[in-house]
Amino acid sequence: MALTFIGLGLYDHRDISEKGLQQIRSSDHVFLECYTSCLTGTTIEKMESLYEKAIIPLSREDVETDPRTILDLSKREEVAFLTGGDPMVSTTHIDLRIRAAEEGITTRIIHGSSIISAVSGLTGLQNYRFGKSCSLPFPHGSWCPVTPAEVIRRNLGESLHTIVFLDIQKNRYMTVHDAVGILEDLTCRLGFTIPCYIGIARAGSEEPLVVAGGAKKLLETDFGGPLHILTIPGEFHVMEHEYLKLFAHYED
Numbered sequence: 001m002a003l004t005f006i007g008l009g010l011y012d013h014r015d016i017s018e019k020g021l022q023q024i025r026s027s028d029h030v031f032l033e034c035y036t037s038c039l040t041g042t043t044i045e046k047m048e049s050l051y052e053k054a055i056i057p058l059s060r061e062d063v064e065t066d067p068r069t070i071l072d073l074s075k076r077e078e079v080a081f082l083t084g085g086d087p088m089v090s091t092t093h094i095d096l097r098i099r100a101a102e103e104g105i106t107t108r109i110i111h112g113s114s115i116i117s118a119v120s121g122l123t124g125l126q127n128y129r130f131g132k133s134c135s136l137p138f139p140h141g142s143w144c145p146v147t148p149a150e151v152i153r154r155n156l157g158e159s160l161h162t163i164v165f166l167d168i169q170k171n172r173y174m175t176v177h178d179a180v181g182i183l184e185d186l187t188c189r190l191g192f193t194i195p196c197y198i199g200i201a202r203a204g205s206e207e208p209l210v211v212a213g214g215a216k217k218l219l220e221t222d223f224g225g226p227l228h229i230l231t232i233p234g235e236f237h238v239m240e241h242e243y244l245k246l247f248a249h250y251e252d
Contacts, residue, residue, distance in 0.1 A: 001028075003074035003100050005087035007112020010204025012041030013050050020110045024051045028077035031070060035060040036092060037084030037115075037168065040226050041205055055082070064092055067099065074105045086114035118203040119163055119231055122210050124243025125198075129234065131160030136179055136230075137167045149186035152194065152232050159235035166228055173226040176201065180218050180230070198231040198248060199223055212250040 004023050009015025016024075024030055030053045032044065039047075048055050063070075073079050087093050087109055100107050120127040134151040148164060155162045164183075166174035176199035187194055194215070201209040201223040211221045212233070233240070244250035 001074065001076060001078050002106040002108060003070070003079050003081060003097075004108040004110060005081050005083065005093060005097065006110045007086040007114070008039060008082055008084055009112045010039075010085060010115060010118055011202065012039055012205075013047045014042075015039070015113060015204060016051075017110065017112065020112065021051065023110055024053055024080050024082070026078065027053065027080040029056070029073050030054065030080045030082065031056050031058050032082045033058050033063055033084075033093070035063075035168065035170075036090045038227070039084055040202070053080075060092075063096060067096055070096070071100060071103055071105065074100060075103070083112075086112050086116075089114055089116065113204065115203060115229060116163065119200065119229065122200055122203060122208060123198050123212070123231055123233075123248060124240050125161050125231065125233060126237060126240060129159075129161055129237070131155035131158060131162055131234075133163040133165065135165040135167070136174065136182060138169065138172075138174060138178070139182065144182070144186070146186055146190060149183060149190050152183070153187075153190065153192050156192075156194075156232070156234055161234050162232040164230040164232060166230060168227070174228065175226070176221075176223045176228045176230055177219055179228070180215050183230075184215050194232055196233055198233060198244070200229045200231065201225070202227065203229065210248040212244045212248040 006020040032055045034057045044055050097107050132151050134148040136148045152162050166179050180197055197218050198212040199218050209223055
Protein backbone atom coordinates (compact mmCIF):
# COMPACT_ATOMS: atom_id res chain seq x y z
CA MET A 1 0.00 0.00 0.00
CA ALA A 2 2.32 2.78 1.24
CA LEU A 3 5.17 3.79 3.51
CA THR A 4 4.75 7.22 5.10
CA PHE A 5 7.68 8.98 6.80
CA ILE A 6 6.37 11.18 9.60
CA GLY A 7 8.42 13.78 11.48
CA LEU A 8 7.55 14.08 15.16
CA GLY A 9 9.22 17.42 15.87
CA LEU A 10 11.79 18.24 18.49
CA TYR A 11 10.85 17.49 22.06
CA ASP A 12 7.69 15.60 23.04
CA HIS A 13 4.62 13.77 21.74
CA ARG A 14 2.66 17.03 21.37
CA ASP A 15 4.96 18.37 18.64
CA ILE A 16 3.46 16.23 15.89
CA SER A 17 1.37 17.94 13.19
CA GLU A 18 -2.35 17.26 12.88
CA LYS A 19 -1.70 15.73 9.46
CA GLY A 20 0.91 13.41 10.94
CA LEU A 21 -1.39 12.39 13.78
CA GLN A 22 -4.22 11.54 11.40
CA GLN A 23 -1.88 9.45 9.26
CA ILE A 24 -0.61 7.49 12.27
CA ARG A 25 -4.14 6.73 13.42
CA SER A 26 -5.10 5.45 9.96
CA SER A 27 -1.98 3.25 9.61
CA ASP A 28 -1.93 -0.51 10.09
CA HIS A 29 1.61 -0.55 11.53
CA VAL A 30 3.61 2.17 13.28
CA PHE A 31 7.40 2.02 13.62
CA LEU A 32 9.60 4.46 15.55
CA GLU A 33 13.24 4.96 14.55
CA CYS A 34 15.15 5.41 17.82
CA TYR A 35 18.79 5.94 16.92
CA THR A 36 19.30 9.16 14.92
CA SER A 37 17.27 11.28 17.35
CA CYS A 38 14.73 10.93 20.11
CA LEU A 39 12.06 12.94 21.88
CA THR A 40 13.51 13.33 25.36
CA GLY A 41 10.40 15.09 26.71
CA THR A 42 8.17 12.06 26.41
CA THR A 43 7.96 8.26 26.45
CA ILE A 44 6.72 5.65 24.01
CA GLU A 45 3.79 5.03 26.36
CA LYS A 46 2.70 8.67 26.17
CA MET A 47 3.06 8.63 22.40
CA GLU A 48 0.93 5.49 22.14
CA SER A 49 -1.74 7.08 24.33
CA LEU A 50 -2.00 10.21 22.14
CA TYR A 51 -1.52 8.47 18.80
CA GLU A 52 -3.93 5.63 19.72
CA LYS A 53 -1.60 3.09 18.15
CA ALA A 54 0.96 0.55 19.30
CA ILE A 55 4.49 1.63 18.40
CA ILE A 56 7.31 -0.71 17.41
CA PRO A 57 10.77 0.77 18.18
CA LEU A 58 13.55 0.21 15.65
CA SER A 59 17.31 -0.01 16.09
CA ARG A 60 19.90 1.07 13.52
CA GLU A 61 20.24 -2.53 12.34
CA ASP A 62 16.47 -2.81 11.81
CA VAL A 63 16.55 0.11 9.37
CA GLU A 64 19.97 0.07 7.74
CA THR A 65 20.79 -3.64 7.64
CA ASP A 66 17.50 -5.51 7.59
CA PRO A 67 14.45 -3.35 6.71
CA ARG A 68 12.73 -6.33 5.08
CA THR A 69 9.84 -6.36 7.56
CA ILE A 70 9.07 -2.67 6.96
CA LEU A 71 9.23 -3.02 3.19
CA ASP A 72 7.16 -6.22 3.00
CA LEU A 73 4.40 -4.78 5.19
CA SER A 74 4.36 -1.58 3.13
CA LYS A 75 3.57 -3.56 -0.02
CA ARG A 76 0.18 -4.65 1.33
CA GLU A 77 -0.69 -2.33 4.23
CA GLU A 78 -0.34 1.26 5.43
CA VAL A 79 2.92 1.68 7.37
CA ALA A 80 3.99 4.77 9.33
CA PHE A 81 7.71 5.31 9.94
CA LEU A 82 8.19 7.85 12.73
CA THR A 83 11.34 9.90 13.29
CA GLY A 84 12.36 12.70 15.58
CA GLY A 85 12.65 16.08 13.86
CA ASP A 86 12.10 16.04 10.09
CA PRO A 87 12.34 12.63 8.39
CA MET A 88 14.66 13.35 5.48
CA VAL A 89 17.38 15.21 7.37
CA SER A 90 19.03 11.83 7.97
CA THR A 91 20.64 9.94 5.07
CA THR A 92 19.53 6.61 6.56
CA HIS A 93 15.90 7.62 5.96
CA ILE A 94 16.69 8.74 2.42
CA ASP A 95 18.20 5.30 1.79
CA LEU A 96 15.07 3.55 3.09
CA ARG A 97 12.82 5.64 0.84
CA ILE A 98 15.00 4.81 -2.17
CA ARG A 99 14.78 1.08 -1.35
CA ALA A 100 11.01 1.31 -1.04
CA ALA A 101 10.63 3.15 -4.35
CA GLU A 102 12.84 0.60 -6.10
CA GLU A 103 10.42 -2.12 -4.94
CA GLY A 104 7.40 -0.23 -6.25
CA ILE A 105 6.15 0.95 -2.87
CA THR A 106 4.35 4.28 -2.72
CA THR A 107 6.09 6.63 -0.26
CA ARG A 108 5.03 9.91 1.32
CA ILE A 109 6.59 12.45 3.68
CA ILE A 110 4.84 14.41 6.43
CA HIS A 111 7.37 16.92 7.64
CA GLY A 112 8.07 17.90 11.23
CA SER A 113 9.99 20.76 12.82
CA SER A 114 13.74 20.30 12.39
CA ILE A 115 16.70 21.04 14.63
CA ILE A 116 18.31 22.79 11.67
CA SER A 117 15.67 25.52 11.55
CA ALA A 118 15.39 25.53 15.34
CA VAL A 119 19.09 26.36 15.66
CA SER A 120 18.62 29.46 13.52
CA GLY A 121 15.58 30.50 15.51
CA LEU A 122 17.15 30.00 18.92
CA THR A 123 20.51 31.58 18.11
CA GLY A 124 19.45 34.27 15.65
CA LEU A 125 22.14 33.10 13.21
CA GLN A 126 20.92 33.67 9.67
CA ASN A 127 20.23 30.38 7.93
CA TYR A 128 21.95 31.34 4.66
CA ARG A 129 25.23 31.98 6.50
CA PHE A 130 25.78 28.35 7.56
CA GLY A 131 28.42 26.21 5.92
CA LYS A 132 28.75 22.44 5.95
CA SER A 133 27.55 20.78 9.17
CA CYS A 134 29.35 17.92 10.92
CA SER A 135 28.72 15.15 13.42
CA LEU A 136 30.90 14.71 16.49
CA PRO A 137 31.24 11.11 17.75
CA PHE A 138 32.39 9.98 21.17
CA PRO A 139 36.08 8.97 21.05
CA HIS A 140 36.67 5.24 21.24
CA GLY A 141 40.01 4.42 22.78
CA SER A 142 42.63 6.23 20.71
CA TRP A 143 40.15 6.74 17.83
CA CYS A 144 38.96 10.31 17.54
CA PRO A 145 38.37 11.58 13.98
CA VAL A 146 39.59 15.09 13.17
CA THR A 147 37.05 15.64 10.38
CA PRO A 148 34.64 17.69 12.54
CA ALA A 149 37.41 20.13 13.48
CA GLU A 150 38.51 20.37 9.85
CA VAL A 151 34.96 21.24 8.78
CA ILE A 152 34.78 23.94 11.47
CA ARG A 153 38.16 25.38 10.48
CA ARG A 154 37.11 25.58 6.84
CA ASN A 155 33.81 27.27 7.70
CA LEU A 156 35.50 29.77 10.03
CA GLY A 157 37.92 30.62 7.23
CA GLU A 158 34.92 31.55 5.08
CA SER A 159 33.09 33.41 7.90
CA LEU A 160 30.38 30.71 7.96
CA HIS A 161 28.56 29.14 10.90
CA THR A 162 28.71 25.40 11.69
CA ILE A 163 26.10 23.13 13.23
CA VAL A 164 27.75 20.30 15.16
CA PHE A 165 25.47 17.30 15.70
CA LEU A 166 26.36 15.52 18.93
CA ASP A 167 26.58 11.75 19.22
CA ILE A 168 23.56 9.77 20.44
CA GLN A 169 24.18 6.24 21.65
CA LYS A 170 21.92 3.67 23.24
CA ASN A 171 22.75 4.54 26.83
CA ARG A 172 24.27 8.02 26.61
CA TYR A 173 23.98 11.38 24.91
CA MET A 174 26.87 13.68 24.16
CA THR A 175 26.60 16.90 26.15
CA VAL A 176 27.81 20.39 25.30
CA HIS A 177 30.58 19.88 27.89
CA ASP A 178 31.68 16.66 26.19
CA ALA A 179 31.67 18.32 22.78
CA VAL A 180 33.59 21.43 23.81
CA GLY A 181 36.23 19.29 25.53
CA ILE A 182 36.69 17.10 22.44
CA LEU A 183 36.86 20.07 20.07
CA GLU A 184 39.32 21.98 22.24
CA ASP A 185 41.63 18.97 22.08
CA LEU A 186 41.20 18.56 18.32
CA THR A 187 41.76 22.23 17.53
CA CYS A 188 44.89 22.24 19.66
CA ARG A 189 46.21 19.31 17.65
CA LEU A 190 45.34 21.05 14.36
CA GLY A 191 46.75 24.41 15.41
CA PHE A 192 43.74 26.73 15.46
CA THR A 193 41.24 28.06 18.01
CA ILE A 194 37.47 28.36 18.25
CA PRO A 195 36.73 31.83 19.68
CA CYS A 196 33.04 31.28 20.35
CA TYR A 197 30.69 28.37 20.93
CA ILE A 198 26.90 28.35 21.20
CA GLY A 199 25.41 25.52 23.25
CA ILE A 200 21.73 24.65 22.96
CA ALA A 201 19.81 22.29 25.24
CA ARG A 202 16.29 20.89 24.86
CA ALA A 203 15.26 22.72 21.70
CA GLY A 204 11.49 22.58 21.30
CA SER A 205 10.77 22.49 25.02
CA GLU A 206 9.08 25.27 26.97
CA GLU A 207 12.42 26.41 28.39
CA PRO A 208 15.33 25.68 26.06
CA LEU A 209 18.74 26.91 27.18
CA VAL A 210 21.01 28.82 24.79
CA VAL A 211 24.43 30.07 25.91
CA ALA A 212 27.13 31.69 23.76
CA GLY A 213 30.73 32.36 24.71
CA GLY A 214 34.20 30.90 24.92
CA ALA A 215 35.06 27.36 25.94
CA LYS A 216 35.51 28.29 29.61
CA LYS A 217 32.07 29.87 29.85
CA LEU A 218 30.31 26.92 28.28
CA LEU A 219 32.19 24.41 30.43
CA GLU A 220 31.07 26.35 33.53
CA THR A 221 27.41 26.39 32.42
CA ASP A 222 24.98 23.72 33.60
CA PHE A 223 23.09 22.78 30.44
CA GLY A 224 20.92 20.17 32.16
CA GLY A 225 19.37 17.18 30.45
CA PRO A 226 19.41 16.14 26.78
CA LEU A 227 19.27 16.66 23.92
CA HIS A 228 22.16 19.06 23.34
CA ILE A 229 23.53 20.54 20.12
CA LEU A 230 26.48 22.84 19.45
CA THR A 231 26.97 25.66 16.97
CA ILE A 232 30.23 27.35 16.04
CA PRO A 233 29.52 30.85 14.73
CA GLY A 234 31.59 32.53 12.07
CA GLU A 235 31.77 36.28 11.74
CA PHE A 236 28.65 37.94 13.20
CA HIS A 237 26.23 40.18 11.37
CA VAL A 238 25.23 43.07 13.64
CA MET A 239 21.73 41.63 14.09
CA GLU A 240 23.10 38.20 15.00
CA HIS A 241 25.39 39.82 17.55
CA GLU A 242 22.50 41.70 19.15
CA TYR A 243 20.28 38.61 19.19
CA LEU A 244 22.89 36.53 21.00
CA LYS A 245 23.36 39.24 23.62
CA LEU A 246 19.62 39.29 24.29
CA PHE A 247 18.82 35.59 24.10
CA ALA A 248 22.06 33.63 24.62
CA HIS A 249 23.82 35.43 27.50
CA TYR A 250 26.57 36.54 25.12
CA GLU A 251 29.14 39.05 26.31
CA ASP A 252 31.80 40.69 24.14
